[in-house]
Amino acid sequence: MKKHLLTLTAIAALTSPALAQDAPEGAPSPNEIVNAAAPEEWVAIEAEDLLVMTLAPDAGGNAREVVIQLMPAPFSQGWVENIRTLARSRWYDGTLVNRVQDNYVVQWGDPGYDNPESGETEAKPLPEGLQVMAQEDYTARVPVELISPDIAANFNPIVRSGWQAPILRDAYASSATFESGWPFALLQYPDKSDRWPVHCYGMVGVGRNYSPDTGSGAELYTVIGHAPRHLDRNIALVGRIISGMEHLSSLPRGSGTLGFYTEEEADKRTPILSVRIASELPEGERPLFEYLSTEGETFARYAEARANRRDPFFIVPAGGADICNVPVPVRAYEYADGE
Amino acid sequence: MKKHLLTLTAIAALTSPALAQDAPEGAPSPNEIVNAAAPEEWVAIEAEDLLVMTLAPDAGGNAREVVIQLMPAPFSQGWVENIRTLARSRWYDGTLVNRVQDNYVVQWGDPGYDNPESGETEAKPLPEGLQVMAQEDYTARVPVELISPDIAANFNPIVRSGWQAPILRDAYASSATFESGWPFALLQYPDKSDRWPVHCYGMVGVGRNYSPDTGSGAELYTVIGHAPRHLDRNIALVGRIISGMEHLSSLPRGSGTLGFYTEEEADKRTPILSVRIASELPEGERPLFEYLSTEGETFARYAEARANRRDPFFIVPAGGADICNVPVPVRAYEYADGE
Numbered sequence: 001m002k003k004h005l006l007t008l009t010a011i012a013a014l015t016s017p018a019l020a021q022d023a024p025e026g027a028p029s030p031n032e033i034v035n036a037a038a039p040e041e042w043v044a045i046e047a048e049d050l051l052v053m054t055l056a057p058d059a060g061g062n063a064r065e066v067v068i069q070l071m072p073a074p075f076s077q078g079w080v081e082n083i084r085t086l087a088r089s090r091w092y093d094g095t096l097v098n099r100v101q102d103n104y105v106v107q108w109g110d111p112g113y114d115n116p117e118s119g120e121t122e123a124k125p126l127p128e129g130l131q132v133m134a135q136e137d138y139t140a141r142v143p144v145e146l147i148s149p150d151i152a153a154n155f156n157p158i159v160r161s162g163w164q165a166p167i168l169r170d171a172y173a174s175s176a177t178f179e180s181g182w183p184f185a186l187l188q189y190p191d192k193s194d195r196w197p198v199h200c201y202g203m204v205g206v207g208r209n210y211s212p213d214t215g216s217g218a219e220l221y222t223v224i225g226h227a228p229r230h231l232d233r234n235i236a237l238v239g240r241i242i243s244g245m246e247h248l249s250s251l252p253r254g255s256g257t258l259g260f261y262t263e264e265e266a267d268k269r270t271p272i273l274s275v276r277i278a279s280e281l282p283e284g285e286r287p288l289f290e291y292l293s294t295e296g297e298t299f300a301r302y303a304e305a306r307a308n309r310r311d312p313f314f315i316v317p318a319g320g321a322d323i324c325n326v327p328v329p330v331r332a333y334e335y336a337d338g339e
Numbered sequence: 340m341k342k343h344l345l346t347l348t349a350i351a352a353l354t355s356p357a358l359a360q361d362a363p364e365g366a367p368s369p370n371e372i373v374n375a376a377a378p379e380e381w382v383a384i385e386a387e388d389l390l391v392m393t394l395a396p397d398a399g400g401n402a403r404e405v406v407i408q409l410m411p412a413p414f415s416q417g418w419v420e421n422i423r424t425l426a427r428s429r430w431y432d433g434t435l436v437n438r439v440q441d442n443y444v445v446q447w448g449d450p451g452y453d454n455p456e457s458g459e460t461e462a463k464p465l466p467e468g469l470q471v472m473a474q475e476d477y478t479a480r481v482p483v484e485l486i487s488p489d490i491a492a493n494f495n496p497i498v499r500s501g502w503q504a505p506i507l508r509d510a511y512a513s514s515a516t517f518e519s520g521w522p523f524a525l526l527q528y529p530d531k532s533d534r535w536p537v538h539c540y541g542m543v544g545v546g547r548n549y550s551p552d553t554g555s556g557a558e559l560y561t562v563i564g565h566a567p568r569h570l571d572r573n574i575a576l577v578g579r580i581i582s583g584m585e586h587l588s589s590l591p592r593g594s595g596t597l598g599f600y601t602e603e604e605a606d607k608r609t610p611i612l613s614v615r616i617a618s619e620l621p622e623g624e625r626p627l628f629e630y631l632s633t634e635g636e637t638f639a640r641y642a643e644a645r646a647n648r649r650d651p652f653f654i655v656p657a658g659g660a661d662i663c664n665v666p667v668p669v670r671a672y673e674y675a676d677g678e
Binding site: 168169170171229230232233306313316324325 | 442474509510511512513541585648651654655662
């Protein structure tokens, strides 16, 4: 079936701050490498793994739609299933964006309401059937051989044979790599290895109270600044925003503790009109997104080009790349009419 | 002279996304460690190194002031001096924020205007006396012994004796560290070492055209997303935003190429009313800021706590920290009345 491409997300946000000017000849940019990928290197995202969050229109009356891709197994599946349950029960509808903390997170959910009779702040009742997850589920064990022994001394990406995903040097773990389109950190101990998804820009996590609480999925946040990697292994990551990120990242910052809006700023809270799983929508209204396979030849070339920019603007290749500075290419597509 | 503290910037943006709840007992947070620093560990920033950029009021009529700290020697001093010349000549007054690219940069300067007679887009004439800098000035040579030989294998911060600044593992260089309150990357070659300032959130750089152009300082940008470290050594960094960052990071994103506002979005461009060096302002109107010495005991303890959070929200210490996730504490102060 023939596809028409619509938009490129993620990677489009990483071109250079040059002024408008004709470019001299140069090597292909990371975007150009991605755009030349063979169609079979793109993987369609299942409708069950796409959430469509519709915010109230902005002050100018413009629609604001955010699309979230949910994380696949083996990670965070209990929380992910809770999120589907919350969406199907329409629990998110009518909740609010309550917190915008600069260079950190945007958080949305139930702000609670003051009951005049009880005088208490009461929470919106949750639907039945939500799972309670354990802290151990923030990480997963992996085979030790997944980890490259020499990556620590090497900050250029190590591209492995057989087009496995590249391995990157990491400031928080033994190394970092990709699997099935998602970024992970790998930590090797003498007798075992752990693997966990990382808090890159646009990743979506589950707000929680103090341990042992692990959160239900009713309270969600996304990263709007430099990757707060210290949250890795301390909170469940459940997905990432693949479209409409600017509707959250450009919201006014809250002046309360942790960036929560104060009572005086209540009018700044952005209403969430609805959250739907794409599979709940009529065929014609479902968003269609695909990601570039992280185990393919093109992604390996893209990661190397991200670490060593040779397109015209650049004069010194970096010689390395942070896992969160190699965003997995995700793009929207639509089926051509009559095909 | 006695000081009254006003606001904490930078580090305040890195607390956890927990819901409001009483905290259980725990080890001190990075912020608590910083707040307990001895007064003599705080270094006052010279008025010559502070730029006050006043934006037009927002839609609600609220004032928007941004304070930029300029970078000290030995880095980028040619561009920094150009920026002082541009500010003293009032060149920046009346320029605009022309570009807002999500997870990348906000850029301001002269958008150029279309001359109806010539039919050309003409640039605002620059003042005389601006220096032309060389690409070599993006980096500096450093003594080889500055670099720890074992940092590559160790991702926990290496705190050096005599309270030198901690050394961090880095995905872009042999290591990363701090000096005089600024973050740097260090790259060791067999026969030499290079050092350069890094593109962390809030750092301010000089827009340029294609090489060999290095920019004058008339076109500036700041980072509003994950650190675009691939720009290190490719563009001059001249400072960082230490107050009012939210006035830039929350601006609406541009829909044109590279996030520039299109002609149809011209009304979204934020006017820059004035840019003044603090030393140009009357004594009583000068902003007063100080940074925590990066060579002191408190900063070493702060960096270690950033890498291994033990305050109540956290259950697993990260065991490492990215240089841009250890923001140098900067705070405003004022002199107490009558002292």
